[in-house]
Amino acid sequence: MLLTRTIAQLDIGHVDPAKAKVLGHLGYLQWLGALRGNASYAREASLAHETARPFIQASPAVAVFCDLLQRSLDRPLEPLDLQVPRPTRRGGARARRGAL
Secondary structure (H helix, E strand, O other), X not given: OHHHHHHHHHOOOOOOHHHHHHHHHHHHHHHHHOOOOOOXXXXXXXXXXXXXXXXXXXXXXXXXXXHHHHHHHOOOOOOOOOOOOOOOOOOHXXXXXXXX
């Protein structure tokens, strides 16, 4: 089940708040992308929140994930401000040549 895998990926312990926010948002997007087309969003989000809740204290990224789930269920609906990591260069050809 992708939900348990997503929670396991987010449960990395204490990280700085900025990284936890980005990881929580990525986890939410991963979970959202894996939902079946005919699934009830409210039911699936409630199940995901209940499954992830025990990990909130140990991992800030899971707490962000749970907060997004809860905010998505609140009424009236409001757009979620999701953040993904900024692209970074990892060296490219110059780094590969330098490693030789």
